Amino acid sequence: MSKIGKLWNALANPDRIPKLYSLVLAAFLLVGFLVPISLDTNQIYPRPVPQEQVDEESPLAPYDRGGKVLKTPGIIKAQYSENSKSIGMITSYMSPQAILVQSISPYFGTSIYSSPGGLIDEVLYYSRGFDTILESTILMMSFVIASWLVVNFTMNTRRAEKDSKNSKKANIKNINISKNISKIDSSSLNKEEE
Amino acid sequence: MFFYTGCILAILGSIATVVGPGVKDPIVRTFNTEVAAIGLSLIFLVYNHTLALMTFIAATAVTTLILLRVITRLEEIGADA
Amino acid sequence: MIPLDFLNITWISIILMIIGALGIIWLIKPIDKLIMFSVMEVGFLLVVVSFKYLDVALVIALFGPISTVTFLLSIIKINDIRKRNKNNLEGEIID
Amino acid sequence: MDITTLGGNILGTIPLGDIVIYLTPFHLFMFVVVLIFTALIAMSRTETQVEAEFGTLKESKVSVGLSEFKTRRFLAIVCGLATAGAMITGDLFNITLFIALIGIVNVGIVSAVKQVDVLDAAYQYGIIAMISSLPLFGGAAMILAATGTLSLFVLSGIAATPMMIFGAILLLIGIAGETGIAPFFATKAEMFRTPGSPFILIIHLSSLMVIIRAIEVLLIIVT
Amino acid sequence: MNDLSYLIYILVVIIGSIVGLLISYKKHGEPFIFNDMDSISVIIAIIGWILLFNYGLFVSIIGFISAMIIISIALFLVTLVIGMRPGYGRKETLIGIVISAMLWFISYMLV
Amino acid sequence: MINISYNSFLVIDTMNLMANVLINVVIAFLLGSLLLGLHRKIMARIQLRPGPPVIQHLLHSLKFFFKETSFPKTASMPFYVSITCLYCAIWILAVIIGPVTYGTLLIIFAIYAVYKIVEHNAGSSSGSPYGKLSCVRAVFSAAAEIPLFAVLAIIFLQTGTINIGDIVTYQAVHGPLIFSIPLAALVFFILILSKSPYSPFSITKGKDIISGFETEHFGVLRGYMMLSESIAWYVLLWVFLTVFFGPLSINGYLIGMVSITAITALINATTPILNPNHSVMSQITLAIVGIGGSLLLMFIV
Amino acid sequence: MVLIPEVVPTITASLYLPAVYLAMIVGFLGLTGIAIQKKDIHILILTDLVGLAMLIMVAAVGTDLAEALVLPGLVVELAEIMAISEILISREMRKIENAEPIDRVIARKHSVFPFPLKLDMEIMTTAPNFIALVMILYGAFLTGFTGGAVAGGGILFYIFSRKARGLPVIVIDGIGAISGFSWCLWIIGFVLFFIAPQYWLLLLFMAACGLFLKVASKLGLIGAMMREEYKKE
Structure with missing residues (x-):
């Protein structure tokens, strides 16, 4: 019983939690090898065979989904196509500079279709736009956190100057003492690193 | 073909990251994750996820930057973390 | 089977990548690793080109130097720091 | 299994493309509760922790500084909105994204404090939040692969296969890590020792609400 | 309206015990002593318990209530005794229960 | 004409519902506080003390409504007051969902979660170190009690519904659930035990931290807290009895509630309070055993 | 003529199983690595590996949707690694600041704040202008998250190889404000998408450019952080 108690107490130590968690997860991933896994081929937003469009020398490979600019929509198989009235239009749209690039070289399909219009825009902005809101919010929040820490703490240059002044003063004052101390002290500091 | 090369690279890279030679040095470890990243890039390429691949390349560069910053910073302040 | 058959773009890129990967893993000195990293990256660039995605190749080419420079900088900096710490250990005060 | 057996009759849906937000009494209740708490957080000021000192008759006061207060309040409100969103969304991947957002914001809320122990706990929690992105997104992707859909409406009509159950358990592990239920409670509980009661309240609120919602989602998937 | 009647019962129980508590404190201001039974509370307890156990009988006898x-009423009387200050009213309740149970048993046998 | 009559019918229906809610809430409060008083009395008798009268808990809660209310200077202001209102509101809502309308169990689950949050914030919003400790412990205990509540997933898997009314009808056909999923019932009982006063699991209100999260709430606020506590106890017992024992008459409920209160009192009087970590981990172990065991049983049978 | 299949092609479907197994192996290795590591910084690096496993798992589905879902996954990884690394740094700094005063004289004197790097690399003076220009232009052409990342990389590289040090706080705030506004632009674009689908072209540009600006400015911020780190004398 006391052993269990000790174990339970050890589990309450924050340092051990990530390790415990990763162990549990790793063990569970091994279970995944026993589970029958197969891809259901009836997916939404399917795409053609890899390299098929390149072999056909389509200048828009690998994101060519048909359609004509501002006229006919491209082919998109969405979950609820009734919720998105103009589905496929974005995929079929190309900005003027994209048309220019298309006429220059047949090997720039990716960049053509990641400029406004194109498949990813269709999915990211139109049919699943809410996901992208969240995604960019996550990025923004992490930047808020990081930049707040940077500005107020880890990179506070004003404080750095103040501190360096202080430490210089202290240094001049205690130059003798610090000379004596530094030997002991720095060795103790660096011992941990080795 | 490239798919399996990608798999090999990813597995090799991750093994090396965990128990490779000299991984006590965090910089070495960061380098080794790069191998796995290239393996992943290959897989993206095979699936024709080229946009994701482009973003991944950019994001990897930034992630590496951040990691290296942490490493140097910690080394600088002599932290034992 | 002619040995020169292996000189097609697929095998070259794969061999380059594998060599690069093994090099990154087995060489311990960071600078050596950096060189091998470039080798691996070139192999990957080759693959992308053989897939005919030139724009992706462009991005890789652009980000290549950036990662190299970052790695280089931090390697130099860390070496610097370690040297200082070693000096520090010998009792020298750095201002 | 029909969604209505779990949450009550559907009061309405809000279609946002493929992502359909749906309202049942259960989701509405959770949504409203979270919004009430978020509103309260936006209004209230922080408490001051007063503790007696040893050896003297003085007392030490720990309170939250102004700039810290503003940042933390902002993050807390975002966290509240994210939790509210996670309550009513009807898309699997959307939920995982909401949960990831909650995780990162939770770390942020305590990241500004000065206590080393709390920072340590926040760091460990952050590590778990990062690791748990594997089971979260992986589980969602696995369910997508097994069924070809992410919409909970459609998922509720599909009978469970072993692969779906595997994905669901992966999802559960991810949520357990991200929300810090036992046996992973320690990192999260340590974070609560810092002052700023309204803000750390939202950490707790989000995790509990997400667990309840997760149980509902898992039941939808599994049956 | 089933719930309402139970609400009334609970209220009666509470009022009964409060009144019982007040009465017993009025009556016994002294420190707790094991003294003999209080005849009035015995009577109240007996009446209360009899009423509680045999309300069907009473309803059939007196039709208009x-x-x-x-x-x-029964609950009020019963809890009046039960709710007395600690140590008081226990024996009385016991006697009440025993007598009324016997009565109920007899009436059950008779009917 | 039809329209009017329909409207008046609606009005009568709403009035009926309101009256029903009111009656049930009052019953919950009164019966809950009587049960808590009984709990205290039984514990006292087991520990060979005379103990206070059964109505003492009720008198206490009423008493606080007439006391002077004061607010700590350090409190986090709107929260400090509103948290007691929320405390009260969620349990009244639980009464509406449970005994009045026989709604879905998930909402009661959610209410329990909100209750843990209220407990947490009541502790932390006052600024008192005891409240703070209680707040941290509330997080601990929430980590353990929410999985206990997750046992309702088992009920769902067994009965195919989570609606209380449907569960009752299911039990009327198939017999009480306590016979088919006894482990789930045990886990739910542990939850009730952890909510009862002086229990080995009630770390948030352990006497080592004075009164835990209630330490700094005075006067009317405290009155509201005690009121909601009684309602909570009643609701939890009601849910347990309804979900696991099937359709019961009101006398059945009464007997069930009294006996569960007596059992918890017996357990609480004889066990010490556990250290927070141990409390959490033992509850979680029980939850895992209960949920896993009942799943196994369901697969085997 | 383009042919979009109704179902996932068999090649993609046959790749699914090995890809998922690969993800599991990589994830397993990373997780066991985390379980046996003791130092926090190593754990942080290894979580990167776990993130890779997650990306493989998502990408293995092999549809357009999967590709769209890879992007949020990437962003989450990037975002979390950044926030957490910052917390790690600040924790270690607090630790050292709170250490015994006798240590502090030495520890602080040369450690808590980054010291300058004596380095004169040719590439740092000549290359940035050109690389940054190309990348920003290309990123502006791409727009969206990808373009933002590319252009942001350029800005990052440019800022961080400039010579002067001591970035005023206002600049960081300014960058933050730009990204905040562009985020709002993007949200407005998205909401209007559903209210007024007939203006989808305009809204598409709003959303794409908003996201582009946002991501680019954010990554530029990292450059500002890095410049403090690798400042020159």
């Missing part, structure tokens, strides 16, 4: 009222 509903069961609810009888039970309410």
Whole structure:
């Protein structure tokens, strides 16, 4: 019983939690090898065979989904196509500079279709736009956190100057003492690193 | 073909990251994750996820930057973390 | 089977990548690793080109130097720091 | 299994493309509760922790500084909105994204404090939040692969296969890590020792609400 | 309206015990002593328990009173005794229960 | 004409519902506080003390409504007051969902979660170190009690519904659930035990931290807290009895509630309070055993 | 003529199983690595590996949707690694600041704040202008998250190889404000998408450019952080 108690107490130590968690997860991933896994081929937003469009020398490979600019929509198989009235239009749209690039070289399909219009825009902005809101919010929040820490703490240059002044003063004052101390002290500091 | 090369690279890279030679040095470890990243890039390429691949390349560069910053910073302040 | 058959773009890129990967893993000195990293990256660039995605190749080419420079900088900096710490250990005060 | 057996009759849906937000009494209740708490957080000021000192008759006061207060309040409100969103969304991947957002914001809320122990706990929690992105997104992707859909409406009509159950358990592990239920409670509980009661309240609120919602989602998937 | 009657019963129980508590404190201001039984509370307890156990009988005898009222009165009387200050009213309750149970048993056998 | 009559019918229906809610809430409060008083009395008798009268808990809660209310200077202001209102509101809502309308169990689950949050914030919003400790412990205990509540997933898997009314009808056909999923019932009982006063699991209100999260709430606020506590106890017992024992008459409920209160009192009087970590981990172990065991049983049978 | 299949092609479907197994192996290795590591910084690096496993798992589905879902996954990884690394740094700094005063004289004197790097690399003076220009232009052409990342990389590289040090706080705030506004632009674009689908072209540009600006400015911020780190004398 006391052993269990000790174990339970050890589990309450924050340092051990990530390790415990990763162990549990790793063990569970091994279970995944026993589970029958197969891809259901009836997916939404399917795409053609890899390299098929390149072999056909389509200048828009690998994101060519048909359609004509501002006229006919491209082919998109969405979950609820009734919720998105103009589905496929974005995929079929190309900005003027994209048309220019298309006429220059047949090997720039990716960049053509990641400029406004194109498949990813269709999915990211139109049919699943809410996901992208969240995604960019996550990025923004992490930047808020990081930049707040940077500005107020880890990179506070004003404080750095103040501190360096202080430490210089202290240094001049205690130059003798610090000379004596530094030997002991720095060795103790660096011992941990080795 | 490239798919399996990608798999090999990813597995090799991750093994090396965990128990490779000299991984006590965090910089070495960061380098080794790069191998796995290239393996992943290959897989993206095979699936024709080229946009994701482009973003991944950019994001990897930034992630590496951040990691290296942490490493140097910690080394600088002599932290034992 | 002619040995020169292996000189097609697929095998070259794969061999380059594998060599690069093994090099990154087995060489311990960071600078050596950096060189091998470039080798691996070139192999990957080759693959992308053989897939005919030139724009992706462009991005890789652009980000290549950036990662190299970052790695280089931090390697130099860390070496610097370690040297200082070693000096520090010998009792020298750095201002 | 029909969604209505779990949450009550559907009061309405809000279609946002493929992502359909749906309202049942259960989701509405959770949504409203979270919004009430978020509103309260936006209004209230922080408490001051007063503790007696040893050896003297003085007392030490720990309170939250102004700039810290503003940042933390902002993050807390975002966290509240994210939790509210996670309550009513009807898309699997959307939920995982909401949960990831909650995780990162939770770390942020305590990241500004000065206590080393709390920072340590926040760091460990952050590590778990990062690791748990594997089971979260992986589980969602696995369910997508097994069924070809992410919409909970459609998922509720599909009978469970072993692969779906595997994905669901992966999802559960991810949520357990991200929300810090036992046996992973320690990192999260340590974070609560810092002052700023309204803000750390939202950490707790989000995790509990997400667990309840997760149980509902898992039941939808599994049956 | 089933719930309402139970609400009334609970209220009666509470009022009964409060009144009982007040009465017993009025009556016994002294520190707790094991003294003998209080005859009035014995009578109240017996009446209360008899009413509680045999309300069906009483309803059939006196037709115009509903069961609810009888039970309410019974509960009031019963809890008046139970709710007395600690140590008081225990023996009385016991006697009440025993006697009324016997009575109920007899009436059950007879009918 | 039809329209009017329909409207008046609606009005009568709403009035009926309101009256029903009111009656049930009052019953919950009164019966809950009587049960808590009984709990205290039984514990006292087991520990060979005379103990206070059964109505003492009720008198206490009423008493606080007439006391002077004061607010700590350090409190986090709107929260400090509103948290007690929320405390009260969620349990009244639980009464509406449970005994009045026989709604879905998930909402009661959610209410329990909100209750843990209220407990947490009541502790932390006052600024008192005891409240703070209680707040941290509330997080601990929430980590353990929410999985206990997750046992309702088992009920769902067994009965195919989570609606209380449907569960009752299911039990009327198939017999009480306590016979088919006894482990789930045990886990739910542990939850009730952890909510009862002086229990080995009630770390948030352990006497080592004075009164835990209630330490700094005075006067009317405290009155509201005690009121909601009684309602909570009643609701939890009601849910347990309804979900696991099937359709019961009101006398059945009464007997069930009294006996569960007596059992918890017996357990609480004889066990010490556990250290927070141990409390959490033992509850979680029980939850895992209960949920896993009942799943196994369901697969085997 | 383009042919979009109704179902996932068999090649993609046959790749699914090995890809998922690969993800599991990589994830397993990373997780066991985390379980046996003791130092926090190593754990942080290894979580990167776990993130890779997650990306493989998502990408293995092999549809357009999967590709769209890879992007949020990437962003989450990037975002979390950044926030957490910052917390790690600040924790270690607090630790050292709170250490015994006798240590502090030495520890602080040369450690808590980054010291300058004596380095004169040719590439740092000549290359940035050109690389940054190309990348920003290309990123502006791409727009969206990808373009933002590319252009942001350029800005990052440019800022961080400039010579002067001591970035005023206002600049960081300014960058933050730009990204905040562009985020709002993007949200407005998205909401209007559903209210007024007939203006989808305009809204598409709003959303794409908003996201582009946002991501680019954010990454530029990292450059500002890095410049403090690798400042020159």
